[in-house]
Amino acid sequence: MTDAPAISARALRVQFGEREVLHGVDLDIYRGETVVILGGSGSGKSTLLRTMVGLEKPHSGEVRIGGVDLATASEREMDSVRRRIGLAFQGGALIGSLTVGENISLPLLEHTGLNPSTIDVMVRIKLEQVGLSGFEHYMPSQLSGGMKKRAAFARALSMDPEILFFDEPSAGLDPIMAAGIDNLILNLKEAYSMTMVVVTHELASAFLIADRIVVLDRGSIVAVGPAKELRESTHPRVRQFLDRVPDSDSDDEVDHLRLFTEGA
Amino acid sequence: MNPAMRYLVIVGDASEAAFVYTGGLAQLFYRSVLALFASPLKRGRSLERAIHQAKLGGVGAVPIISLIAFFIGVILALQGAYELRTLGAMQLVASLVAISVTRELGPLITAIVVIGRSGSAFAAEIATMRVTEELDALETMALNPVTFLVAPKFLAMALMLPCLVIWADLMGVLGGSFFGVLGANFTFASYMTATRDALVLRDVMTGLVKSIVFGLVITAVGCQEGFSTGPGAEEVGKSTTRAVVISIFVVVVVDLVFTALFYATQGAA
Numbered sequence: 001m002t003d004a005p006a007i008s009a010r011a012l013r014v015q016f017g018e019r020e021v022l023h024g025v026d027l028d029i030y031r032g033e034t035v036v037i038l039g040g041s042g043s044g045k046s047t048l049l050r051t052m053v054g055l056e057k058p059h060s061g062e063v064r065i066g067g068v069d070l071a072t073a074s075e076r077e078m079d080s081v082r083r084r085i086g087l088a089f090q091g092g093a094l095i096g097s098l099t100v101g102e103n104i105s106l107p108l109l110e111h112t113g114l115n116p117s118t119i120d121v122m123v124r125i126k127l128e129q130v131g132l133s134g135f136e137h138y139m140p141s142q143l144s145g146g147m148k149k150r151a152a153f154a155r156a157l158s159m160d161p162e163i164l165f166f167d168e169p170s171a172g173l174d175p176i177m178a179a180g181i182d183n184l185i186l187n188l189k190e191a192y193s194m195t196m197v198v199v200t201h202e203l204a205s206a207f208l209i210a211d212r213i214v215v216l217d218r219g220s221i222v223a224v225g226p227a228k229e230l231r232e233s234t235h236p237r238v239r240q241f242l243d244r245v246p247d248s249d250s251d252d253e254v255d256h257l258r259l260f261t262e263g264a
Numbered sequence: 265m266n267p268a269m270r271y272l273v274i275v276g277d278a279s280e281a282a283f284v285y286t287g288g289l290a291q292l293f294y295r296s297v298l299a300l301f302a303s304p305l306k307r308g309r310s311l312e313r314a315i316h317q318a319k320l321g322g323v324g325a326v327p328i329i330s331l332i333a334f335f336i337g338v339i340l341a342l343q344g345a346y347e348l349r350t351l352g353a354m355q356l357v358a359s360l361v362a363i364s365v366t367r368e369l370g371p372l373i374t375a376i377v378v379i380g381r382s383g384s385a386f387a388a389e390i391a392t393m394r395v396t397e398e399l400d401a402l403e404t405m406a407l408n409p410v411t412f413l414v415a416p417k418f419l420a421m422a423l424m425l426p427c428l429v430i431w432a433d434l435m436g437v438l439g440g441s442f443f444g445v446l447g448a449n450f451t452f453a454s455y456m457t458a459t460r461d462a463l464v465l466r467d468v469m470t471g472l473v474k475s476i477v478f479g480l481v482i483t484a485v486g487c488q489e490g491f492s493t494g495p496g497a498e499e500v501g502k503s504t505t506r507a508v509v510i511s512i513f514v515v516v517v518v519d520l521v522f523t524a525l526f527y528a529t530q531g532a533a
Contacts, residue, residue, distance in 0.1 A: 053404050082406035093401035096392070107405045110309065155405075 004067070006031045006163055006195045007052055011061035014044075014051050021047045023219045024061065031162075034189055034196040036206040039216035040241065046090075048216060049167055049199045053087050054078055065163065083111055086156030090168040092148030094140035094155065100127070101136030104155045111159065126154040130184060146177040153184065163195040164188070170205050178205060185209050203242065207231070215241065289484040292410065296418045299411035306411065313416035314423075321382035321417075322424030326431060329377050333432035336369055337361055337439020345448060354448045358455050359462030361440030366463060370433040371425075371471045372519060375478040378425065379511040383486040386417060387507035390490025391500040399491075409491075417483045425479035426472045433468065470526045477522065478515050485511045 005028035012025040021044045029035050039045040050056045052063055054070045063070045065081050073081065094103045104123045108114060114122075127133050130150040140148060149169060156164055169185065170178035182205045188194060189209070200206055206213055206227070213230045215223040215238050223230060223238045233239065240247075265273070300310055344360040390413060393399045402409050437459050444450035450458070489507035493499045 050400075055400050055403060079406040082404055085404070087401070087404045089397050089401055091396060093397040095398055095401070096396070097389070106407070110306070110405075110407055155401075159405075 005029055005064075007063070007065050007197070009048075009052070009061070009063045012048075012051065012058050012063060013060045014047055014056055015059045020059070021219055022051070025216075025219075025221055027214060027221065027224070029195060029197060031195050032193045033211040034185070034198065034209055035212050035214060036210035037197065037199045037214045037216055038201065038203070038206050038241070039199075040201060042218075043216045044219040045199045045201075045216045046167060049087075049165055049197065052197065053085060053165055054081065083107075083159060084161055085163045085165065086159065086161035087165040088149065088152040088156040088167065088169065090171060092140065092143075092145075092152040094148060094151055096140055098140075099136060100132070100138050100140065100143070100151045100154075103140070103151065104136075104158050107155070107159050122158065123154075126157050127151075129157065129188075130154045131180070146173050146181070149173070149181065150184070157188075160192075161194070163197065166196070166198040166200075168200055169198060170200065170202050178202065181205075182208050203244075217241075285488075288488050289481070292414060292484050292488055293418065293480060295410045296415035299408065299415040300419065302411065310411070310416050310419065313412075314419040317416050317420035318424050321378065321385075321420060322428060325374075325377055325381050325428060328381075329374055329428055329432050330435045332373055332377060333365070333370060333435035334439040334442070336373055337365060337436035337441075338443050339439075340364055340369070340436070341440040341443035341448075345443065355450075355458065357444055357448050358440060358450065358458035362437055362459040362462045363467055365436030365440070366433045366467045366471050368471070368519075368523075370436055371429050371475045371478060372515070374425065374428045374432045374475060375482065375515045376512060378421070378428065378479070379482050379508055379515065382421065383482040383511045384504045384508050386483065386486030387489040387493075387504045388500060389413075390487055391493035391503040394491065394493050395495065395497065395500060414483070414487045417487065418480060421479035421483045422476050423479075425475040425482075429471055429475040430468075433471065466530070470522070474519060474522045477518050481514050481518055482511050485514060 007027075007029040009025050009027045012022055012027075013020060014022040025048060037045045037048060047056060051058055051070075052065070054063075054073075058071050066084065068077050068081050070078070070081070094100065095106070098106065101120075101123050104126055105119045108119045108122060112119075123136055124133070127136060130153045132147060132150050132154065135143070135147070135151070140151065143151060153166075153169075156166075166185070170181045173181065185196065185198065186209055189196060198206075198209060210227045212225060213223075213227055214221055215230070215235075217237045223233055223235050225233070230238065231242070233242075239245075300307060340361045341357050344357050345354060348354055348356050348360070390399070390409075393402075393409075393413075399409050402412055437456075440459075441450070441452055441455040444455040445452055486507045489503045489510070493503040
């Protein structure tokens with residue numbers, strides 16, 4: 001970890017129409033660390049991820065990647081930021097009209113002047129890293145959910161990004177496949193010491209891969225800390241999430257009051 | 265609000281929406297043109313994609329357009345002959361078919377077939393990509409969806425429509441000759457000579473100019489409908505339907521405007 005954060009969010013508010021989804025989020029993510037953003041459905045974790053990669057514009061506040069404020073960046077600046085990040089989407093989001101290999105080579109073809117044979121080799125290396133060797137000629141529709149996610153990882157890795165984002169990497173996978181994905185992230189972490197931001201609601205996987213965990217609840221951060229520290233947290237919402245306790249009505253009211261007093 | 269005012273508001277809102285929509289189409293076109301003049305590396309890749317699109321939307325449409333244009337030629341000849349026979353002017357069937365096909369029906373029929381095949385496909389493709397986050401994926405890879413998806417389509421359609429129209433013109437004339445030979449005492453050679461004598465270059469050219477604009481309109485509407493789709497699979501279907509209906513309407517409007525312009529500049533229809 002070094003001085004300047006790779007990603008920093010300050011008083012970040014995002015709203016869709018009249019509905020505010022993130023209520024002033026402050027977060028620093030440092031180079032080389034793996035941060036897991038943990039939260040339930042509708043907690044705003046996916047919105048936070050989309051805002052950090054510039055797919056959603058903040059309503060107020062700022063997000064900076066490598067010092068560039070995404071809200072005010074020009075198209076050109078945005079492009080240079082985007083070339084330094086990779087995002088693996090939840091459903092893969094592979095381009096359906098291209099083969100797996102073409103999907104992975106796409107950013108290389110578009111952004112580098114590398115010759116096709118070099119790109120071919122790079123595609124094969126990336127596919128091998130995610131355990132999909134030999135699948136470059138398959139169409140995305142021929143792959144299973146887990147394979148799509150792996151192929152999406154390979155594409156996110158193709159430009160050797162400084163920061164890698166994962167949206168729900170193990171959601172919807174069987175436990176064996178999910179463990180495989182966790183392993184993959186751990187391997188990447190060891191091999192490249194990349195900055196990684198993982199959005200998930202899978203507790204086991206979060207504690208396994210995270211250097212730090214951020215718990216997001218109803219659009220606000222309720223806890224940030226190393227995995228071990230978080231496991232011992234006494235914050236009621238964190239405990240509830242970790243102990244898998246369902247919401248009760250009174251809890252809801254208390255939390256709403258808290259949101260009004262702290263979040264506003 | 266009194267009823268007259270309310271109607272005024274409705275008309276105003278609809279006009280505004282139409283202007284905004286047309287503005288959106290123009291912007292899509294403008295951004296695509298800019299993209300095509302971008303870096304040589306990108307231009308080369310756009311060309312490759314345009315050729316791919318041209319094969320899909322252009323070459324693939326040849327059989328069906330041939331068949332439809334041929335039938336339209338036969339129908340025109342039959343309908344024309346019905347009236348011309350009473351005047352004893354059956355020899356005019358060839359010029360009737362030639363002029364109506366090259367000036368109007370060739371381009372229009374081609375446009376409608378291409379709307380059905382390609383315009384709807386553009387909308388469905390882009391709308392599906394919106395729903396499956398593929399458009400977001402392109403953006404996070406610093407690939408502009410307009411450069412990547414729309415610009416090649418514009419290029420392909422602007423080139424393919426005129427080619428298809430020339431082909432449709434020929435097939436329409438052949439359709440007319442089918443009737444001419446069987447039902448109007450023409451030989452194939454005399455029918456073709458009559459056709460050649462009836463046509464001036466301007467007849468064909470106006471059809472081609474219109475068809476280029478049709479190609480641009482079909483692409484712009486199809487892509488715009490795709491981009492503006494809502495979440496969920498049924499929205500993809502709705503966008504596709506809207507793309508077809510709006511494209512047909514806009515093509516007819518463009519046809520009207522251009523035909524009026526050609527009429528005004530030439531003096532004769």
